[in-house]
Amino acid sequence: MGRLSSAQARAIDELGRAYMLMADRPFDAVSVFGRDAPLMLEIGFGSGTSLIAFAEANKHFNCLGMEVFQPSIANVLKAIHAKSLENVRIMDCDARSAVQQAFGPQSLSEIHIYFPDPWPKKRHHKRRLVNSEFVAELATRLCPDGVLRLATDDADYAKSMLAVCEAEARFENADGRGHFAPDTGTRPSTRFEQRGQALGNRIFDLVFMRIGA
Numbered sequence: 001m002g003r004l005s006s007a008q009a010r011a012i013d014e015l016g017r018a019y020m021l022m023a024d025r026p027f028d029a030v031s032v033f034g035r036d037a038p039l040m041l042e043i044g045f046g047s048g049t050s051l052i053a054f055a056e057a058n059k060h061f062n063c064l065g066m067e068v069f070q071p072s073i074a075n076v077l078k079a080i081h082a083k084s085l086e087n088v089r090i091m092d093c094d095a096r097s098a099v100q101q102a103f104g105p106q107s108l109s110e111i112h113i114y115f116p117d118p119w120p121k122k123r124h125h126k127r128r129l130v131n132s133e134f135v136a137e138l139a140t141r142l143c144p145d146g147v148l149r150l151a152t153d154d155a156d157y158a159k160s161m162l163a164v165c166e167a168e169a170r171f172e173n174a175d176g177r178g179h180f181a182p183d184t185g186t187r188p189s190t191r192f193e194q195r196g197q198a199l200g201n202r203i204f205d206l207v208f209m210r211i212g213a
């Protein structure tokens with residue numbers, strides 16, 4: 001999806017062999033990374049700022065990014081290659097179906113979704129990625145004490161995320177019921193975050209812990 005420049009098409013062709021995985025089959029950490037390690041999944045990584053920063057700062061994690069927009073995938077493949085990052089792989093897929101296909105129950109340690117498309121019009125809210133059904137699916141894929149991290153600059157979507165995650169019995173709000181997470185400055189600012197800030201929007205972070213067995 002998305003128009004690729006010839007350089008981007010070449011990146012997918014040449015670097016995809018090393019760094020891209022098929023999402024329609026179970027993910028096997030040992031055959032992909034040569035090790036079993038905590039697994040972080042970022043959904044909709046866009047320009048890849050967060051994914052790359054997390055992978056660089058957390059070498060003890062295996063990291064996966066899911067994205068549907070091919071020009072972004074191509075650019076992030078180039079960044080992974082330029083930085084010789086061994087602990088990141090990319091899946092070109094719709095996360096709504098791929099999460100279930102790729103990951104067994106309780107196989108993920110962290111899931112990050114930063115600035116998902118807000119779909120601000122009420123009649124489009126049903127298209128929002130963070131909804132009850134998907135959040136329940138994510139909860140089954142996280143291991144006990146696993147973490148779901150979300151951020152948005154859309155106040156209405158933020159309230160909806162909070163309600164949906166707090167309604168999921170397998171999640172507990174790390175910052176207390178009804179609270180957004182404080183800005184700790186640990187998450188790098190993404191392209192869409194900067195766009196929201198330029199519009200004067202407040203940034204909302206949410207952190208939920210996977211509870212129960």
Ligand SMILES: C[S@@+](CC[C@H](N)C(=O)[O-])C[C@H]1O[C@@H](n2cnc3c(N)ncnc32)[C@H](O)[C@@H]1O
Pocket residue numbers: 043044045046047048066067068069072093094095096113114115116117118129190191192193
């Ligand atoms: C608003 S952008 C945010 C990008 C980035 N996280 C940031 O903060 O700059 C949302 C991204 O999610 C991707 N996306 C939307 N739906 C998706 C899905 N179902 N599966 C995977 N990626 C998706 C889009 O292609 C887009 O790159």
